[in-house]
Amino acid sequence: MVYLQRHIRKLVTLVGLGILLSLSLTSQAADLKPVIPTAKGGQCVEKTDVMRKNHMEFILHQRNDTLRRGIRTSKHSLKECIECHNAPANDGKVARISEKDHFCSSCHTFAAVKIDCFECHADKPEAAQYRTSAKGGH
Amino acid sequence: MKQDTDMNRRRFLGQAAAAAGLAVAPGVMLYEVQARPAGEAATSKQRWGMLIDTTKCEVGCNDCVTACKTENGWGASETKSSTEQQAQWIRKVKLTDKQTGHVQSLPLMCQHCETPPCVDVCPTGASMKRADGIVLVDKHICIGCRYCMMACPYKARSFIHESLSGQKAHAPRGLGTVESCTLCVHRVDKDGTPACVESCNAKGHKAMYFGDLNDPNSEISKRLKEFGGQQIRADLGLNTGVRYQGL
Amino acid sequence: MKAIRYREIDGNSLGYFALVGILGLIVAAGGLAALYMEHNGHWVTGMTNQVVWGMPHVFAVFLIVAASGALNVASISSVFNKKAYKPLAPLSAILAVCLLLGGLTVLVLDLGQPDRLVVAMTKYNFKSIFAWNMILYNGFIAIVAVYIWLMMERKMNVYSKYAGFAAFFWRLILTTGTGSIFGFIVARQAYDAAIMAPMFVIMSFAYGLAVFMLVMMASYKWSGRELGEGTIQRMKSLLGVFIGAVLYFLLAYHLTNLYGTENHGVEAFLLVDGGIYTKLFWYGTILIGCLAPLFLIFCRFTKNSNTAIVIACILVILGGLSQMYVIIIGGQAYPMEMFPGKIVESGFFDGGVKSYTPTLAETLLGLGGFALALIMVSLAVKVLRCLPVSMADKDVDPHYKAEAK
Ligand code: SF4
C-alpha cells in the first residue's frame, strides 16, 4: 500500500513537472512568434490569410497601376496599409520601420525577409508623430 | 462622339452636384467635369502642360521653389550630400543678356518633353511618360545608372546620394535612384494644380499657368494661342510640355 | 610551319604568386571601396548632380573599349588569315573577355542600386543604347567563349574560323555601341557627334593592342618561354598604325566640331582654356598617349628595344585613360548651352564650369576593375592551355628574318 502510494506520488510529481515544462515551452514559443500590432479598427481590405499570402502581389500590382497609369484607388495602396496598420497608438505616436513594433517590421524581421519599400516610402501616416527620436533607416 | 461623352459626363456631374446640394457656378462646374475618377487610368485625351510668363516672374523671388520643397519634401532632407549633390526639382534661373544687359528670371524644371531623351536612354524603362504627358521615374526599377541625367538637356534630374527618411507619403524618394519634377502628379490626379503654380498665383505674381494643352478652351491653350510660347532648346524638337513667354 | 604546342604556365614561381597577390590586393581594395560606396550612398564620391559620371566610368569605358580591341590578334588571324598571329589568338580572346568583365563589374558596382542588377538583366527598354549594350556585352562574352573553346579543342579547330568572324563583327558593333552611349546624347555639346562611334572603334584598336602586348610580353618573360622578335616587331608596327589612326580621328573630331559655330565654346574649352581637361588632352592624350609612343616605336634608336616597346604600351594606356577622362568628365564639366547669348546664374550651378574631384573610393573601384581583369588573365593562363610553349621566330614564322631584310 505504502509502496503504491509512493509510486502515485512520484507519478503526480512527474506529470506536474511535465505540465510545467510544456507550459513554459509553449510560452517561450509564443515569445518567438512575431507580435503583430493591431490595426486601426474595422476589417482589412482582404481576408487575413489572403493578405498574409498575397500582400506583396497586391501592392506590386497597385504600384504599377498608380505610378504608370495614374489609377489612384486606395484599396491596395501601400499608403493605405500604413494609414491603418501604423495608426497612432494610445499615446498618439507611431513606430518607425527600424523598430520591431512597426507593423511591417514585426513580421519581416521575424521572417528575415528584407524589404526596401521604406527606403523611399513614408513609414507612417502623414500627420502622425514618431514615438522615438532616433533617426530611422538602416 | 466626343461631345456625347462630354454631355453625358456633364449631365452626370450636374446630377451629382444637385444631389449634393452644391451651388456651383457654371464655370466651376465645367472645371469639375474634367475630374477623373480614382479608378480610371490617365489617357492621352489630356496633355498636361505649363506656361511661364517670364515678364511677370520676379528676379530674386523663390516662391515656386519653396512651395515645391514643402510639397514634395526635398531640400532639407539631405544632410551629408554636398550642395552639388543635393536634389533640385525646380530652380530659379537669372538671365542677363550679354549685349543689352536685359535681365530676366524664370523657373526651370523638368519640361515634360513629348519625346523625352531621358525615357529613350533609360535601360530599364524606369524613366517613363504617362499617357497624359507627365514624365516620371519609376523608382521601383530605377537602377541608378544616371544615363537619363546625362541625356536630359535641361539638367532637370537629381540623383539621391544618401539614405533619406521622413519622406512625404505622396512623394516617395530615396537612395540610389533618380528623381525630378512630377508636375505634382498626385495633385493633378485629384484635379489639382502643381504646388509651384498655386503659390505663384497665391502670392499674386501670376507668372505660371497650368492646364491641358489638348483642350483648346483651357486657359493655357488660349494664352498660348494668343501670345505664343517658346520652348527652351527648341532646336532639339522635344515638344516640351512647359512653355515660356518673353524668353 | 610546325604544329603549335600549347601548355598551361607552371605558375608556381614566387613571381607569379607575387603578381597574383598584388593584383588580389588591388581587387580587394576595389571591392571594399564598392561596399563603402553602396553602404553610404554616392555622397562619399566626387560625383554630383552636375558631374554624374566619374572615375568609375573612365575606367569602365576604357576597359570595355580595350576589351574589344584586345580581340584584334584573334581577328587578324581568323578573319584576315594571317598565320603569324594565329598562335596567340586564344590569349587574345581570353584577354578580351577578362577586360570586358572587369569593366562591367566597375559599371555595375557604381550603380545607385547595384542589387537591382536582375532588373537591368530582365527589363529592357529597346530604345536605350544602354540596354542594347547590355545585350551586346553578354553576347560578346558568349560568342568569344565559344570561339575560345573551338580554338582550344583540336577537333573543332576547323570551325573556329567562323566563330572568329562572328566575334569580329560582334565586337565592331559592340564598340560602336559603346561610342554611341555618348554619341546619342544630344543634350551635351561635346558628345553630340556621329564620329564618336567610329572614333571609339579606332581607339579600341590601339588600347586593346597595347594591353595585349603588355600581357603577352609579361607572360612570356615571366614564364621563361621564348617570344620571338618577329612577333613583337610586327605587333609594334601595327600599334603604331593604330595610334596614328587615333590621332587622325581626334583631329577630325575636333575639326568637324569647330566647323559648327555653336560648338566653338566647347572646343575652346577642351582645347584651349579648360584647365585640367585641356592639359589632359594635350599632355595626356596627345603627347603621352600618341606622340611619345609613336616616337618610341619608330625612332631608329628605340625601335628595336623591348623596354621601349613596353614603355610605349604603358603610355598608350595612360593616354587612353586620359582621353576617357577628357571625353567623359570634360564633356560634363562644360555647361549646357540652354540660353544662347545670355549670362546664366542659378542656385543649381547653371552657367559655370562644373568641378569634379574624384575621391579615393571611386578611383580604387576603377583600379580594382583593371586589376580584376588582369588577375583573371593570370589565372586563365595557368589553368587553360592557351599559351604556345614557344613563340620563337623559328617555330612560328621561320621567314621572319628573311622578310625583314
Ligand atoms: S526635361 Fe529632362 S527629365 Fe524632363 S522629360 Fe525632358 S529629358 Fe526627361
Ligand code: SF4
Ligand atoms: S538612373 Fe534610373 S531612371 Fe535614369 S536611366 Fe538609369 S535606370 Fe533609368
